[in-house]
Amino acid sequence: MKRLNNLYYSKRIKELLAELQTAGTTLVVAPMGYGKTLAVQYFLQEQERCGKKVLRQSIYGAGAEAFWQGVCHSWQNTELGAALLQQSLPADANAKTLVLELFRQLLPQEPVYWFIDDLHLLESSEVIDFLFALSKAGFADLHLLLVSRGQIFDGSRLLELGRKVFCLDKHDLALQRDELAEYSSRCGLQLTTQQLDALHEACEGWFSVT
Known part of the structure; x- marks a missing residue:
């Protein structure tokens, strides 16, 4: 029976999405209408069915402070979340080092998929700097999934991350x-x-x- 809400993903796209299981950071960048959020949600639902931990955070155009509140909310009910509540979005090297150390010490000892959607709505260099530092740290059990209509990291940062980052664009999703x-x-x-x-x-x- 045909259902209007059925989703179609080809074998090629499913194989690309499977790469998200091994990538530390995944960047999904494409214009509106290419199904990037639906594709990530499809992948995450499969992970949840396998018992994996999934965190979801959406951006609603608010500032950096609201973003950090969203981070703390995403990690609520964990030791890491409680520790992050005592901090603010890191704005300098020392603060980043402290927050990254909290992630290193307090991340759950299991794979975690952290999905942050609609990053194009948030114009904050501090947020991007933090996400880059988190991506560069490359924590083994943390899979960061970042979705945006526009570029997230510039070319030099992508080069610096190397194999720590996996990129999907409109050509992959089309x-x-x-x-x-x-x-x-x-x-x-x-x-x-x-x-x-x-x-x-x-x-x-x-x-x-x-």
Whole structure:
């Protein structure tokens, strides 16, 4: 039976999402409509079904202080959360060192996926500096998933992180022609070759258009 709320992810996209299990930090950067949040949520739901710990934090356009409150809320009911409540968003090297040490000492001894969505709504260099420092530290059991419509780390920082960061962009999330054919078929559409070519050219694999 076809259901309107069914999600379609091709084998290729599922294989890309599986990389999030081993990446310390994942950056998902794409314009609106490419399904980046849904893709991460799909992956996280699979992890939750396997008993993994998942934390979710959304940005609503507020400032750095509200972001830090969101961090503390995400880690509430943990030793780390209680310790972070005594701190503020680190603004200098010493403060970053202290907060990173708290993460090192108090992170749960199990894999944790921390999903922060809509980072493009928050213009704060201090937040980005903190997330970069956290990514660079590379804690073994912490998987940081950062989603944005715009660039999160600049090229020099990406180069510095190297294999500690895994990046997905709109080209990874967009449906390829054969995937669009399967997706259309699952939606009950029988398209000719010409129609499929025209659809793929028009939507460029953009989920919100297809």
